[in-house]
Amino acid sequence: MTETEAPFSSSKLREQLMRNVFETETHFALGGPVAELIEERTRTVDRVVIAAFEHTFTGIHDVALVATGGFGRRELLPQSDIDVLLIVPEPMRPEVNRALEALLSQFWNLGLQASHIVRSHRACLEEAERDLTSATALFEARYLTGDRDAFERLIVALEHPDLWPAPRFMQAKLDEQRERHARFNDTAFNLEPNIKEGPGGLRDLHALQWVIKRAFGTEAIESWADLRLCTQEELQALLKARDVLWQVRFGLHRLLKRREERLLFDHQRELAAQFGFQDANPKLAVERFMQGFYRASAAVQRLSRRVWERVQARVLPSQADQRELEHGFFVREGRLDHVEPQSLAANLDRLIQCLRLLAQANEKLRPAAALAGPMSSLCQQLSAEQIASLRTSLPNLLREPGEVMNVVEALADIGLLGRLVPAFDQVSGRMQYDMFHAYTVDQHTLFVMHNLARFNRESTQKTYPLAYEVRKRIRKPELLLLAGLFHDIAKGKGGDHSELGEVEARQFGAQAGLSQTDTDLISWLVREHLTMSVTAQKQDIGDPQVVHRFASVVRDWERLDYLYLLTVADISGTNPKLWNGWKERLLGDLYQTTRYALRRGLEHPVHESERIRDVQRMALELLAQSGIQANAAEALWAEYPAESFLRFSPTQIAWQTAAVLKHAGRAEPLTAVRSPTEHGTTEVFVYSADRDGVFATITAVLDRLQLSVLEARIVSSKLGHVLDTFQVLDAEHKPLIDPERIEDLGARLSDELGKPELSLTPARRAWTRQQKHFQLALKLDFSDDEAAGRTEMGLVCSDRPGLLAQIAQVFRAVGLAVHDARIATFGERVEDIFLLSTLDGKPLSLEQRDALSRTLAHELNPFARNRR
Structure with a gap:
């Protein structure tokens, strides 16, 4: 039987x-x-x-x-x-x-x-x-x-x-896929990708199988080449990528013993170990594992798009007219095609013609699938001499006046960009294992270049007003794009990627035949591409000395323009949530003050007294518009320390002054809130008697209202008052708009600060799943400013709900005064800087530093177990 x-x-x-x-x-x-x-x-x-x-x-x-x-x-x-x-x-x-x-x-x-x-x-x-x-x-x-x-x-x-019928079914499946991709932000490079449903996932292949079976009667992927829906090379690449996705999905099911399609952070490390990946400095095992996955997913997305286009050409033939171009090329429905597409498989001159037409186009354009296949085949056959010749053409292509990203994206799609710049191929699919970088290095690079290419369009003026104006002054936009291409190209090589990237950029400049001046500019931009961001976010840019040091690095207006644009494009292309009005204000202020410093000349730095006079003059002009007399303001300012006029803008000084004068004669603390500010934040100002626990109480109230602090400026007056200003955003990273919430914030602060004993503590809130996964050991650095009687403490640790309020409680517990706080969060990583002193205005002694370090470690490190 x-x-x-x-x-x-x-x-x-x-x-x-x-x-x-x-x-x-x-x-x-x-x-x-x-x-x-x-x-x-x-x-x-x-x-x-x-x-x-x-x-x-x-x-x-x-x-x-x-x-x-x-x-x-x-x-x-x-x-x-x-x-x-x-x-x-x-x-x-x-x-x-x-x-x-x-x-x-x-x-x-x-x-x-x-x-x-x-x-x-x-x-x-x-x-x-x-x-x-x-x-x-x-x-x-x-x-x-x-x-x-x-x-x-x-x-x-x-x-x-x-x-x-096949045309209707295909259109329905295309619409369904667009909706599905939109749920994942239209990218295959999400930090926690969905193997099945995400862009470049298995469902992309299923959708094609369904449509092809309906239209041609067969569901086997292996038949697609015979149906002339893809080339044999594309078919083999597609099957290889599918098997990688199958392998990862199989491993995930095996690991969890249940159905799960999301590659969550919790599982990525375990799968990397399961597949035999090991840490190999500088790459973590999980990064190497995920690089293979992202490359496979990108291949599915890229190749399935070509198959879709060929199916569509036969099932839903276009009725649109074609626009004839030179040398047999034509454009139809946003695609560049040729009357003999196969001729590109062995004709380098025709390939160059195709790339030039893409760069010159005044519209979004990409090669039709009929062209992309032969172009990819040709790319694999090019000799070293031909690649070297093409490399010299790249700057010229990026110099064209049209949509130059057409050519960059085409080069990446057909695999030629990785041959022209081998380092780009090495970062293809490379994900940095953190919560800060939302995309793989290659995808981030293309986003940065896309941002740089569009800053001169009127459509970007609202979101990037300063970048739009600065972009008009750029003489050689191709150098800006090349800096964008190389800025992160040495990620994963170990060492400082900015310095290593500079080496790659210099090598490319020589190979591409760029002048020494142009090569120097690109290389400098790559080396310094983080400098402006770090200066704006981690230093006091109201301090003329900070601006002078930054201006000494930049040295001229042209380099400042290029660096500003690269910095904005980099931040915007790292994570969609990073760019906001606050970042725009920080970078914009640094740009403008540096431009002013360069105009004066580095040999004539701005002195603090000059800055103070300018701020007071402009603040008085604003106050006069509100009917406030100069003598009243100046009498109040006699109480202010000089640093107030270095840390605050004229608008802030005028707003604070008006609020304090209106509050005169009252014993209770003053709290004022304005939202949204010109910087896209909610600004909180507190004027009260200086006593133990004010900073800790304010941060605890903000924490309980689930407001995140971007900046805290802590000033003590000569008459024993605090003039504390906080820039905050809500849980959605937006300023408060609702009048009731704004009023409640002020009332809660006034109520807590008005109590005889300041005892409010921060709320205990649960970590997010991602925050639990990415945990860093606490790191502290101290340096003294003896003349000012202050100690600067740099703090690096894992982000968590209520962190600043928790740190403020520690400062209070060990008896320290806080004079400034600069808050910088990069995904799961917090890099804050605090200006501290003892309660009697002295720098911290070694014993006090040790006590503070021990207390912070005790309070913060229990949340940072199982560190990387």
């Missing part, structure tokens, strides 16, 4: 399933081909499901058992659902109902994660007409056992041209 003819035994069938799981997982661990393991898993489940059906439906011959979904595609992974359809007669007889209940009971006993649908022939067709998802499931249905005639009648009916 064969296995299927043997007496039915659910225990033996269950044993078969368990043995299959053990064997496939063992073979997987030993490196067995994942495609074969998936095929074997499907065959085993087929046998078991068929046996269970034939046992429970004995004597019933008019019911068909059909596999759908991944089961129908023969794509079963360890935790995949077993989707089955039972085609039943109408009406349902009692014995069919009893058999169905018995079958479902057997599925349960066998441990199968089965999902079943029971429908008649008529109901199947009605549901297929009504619902795209149901139609899709039926189109990939696979006969298992039972009434074959019922199954074949259904397939014949489903193939009727009036039921989801």
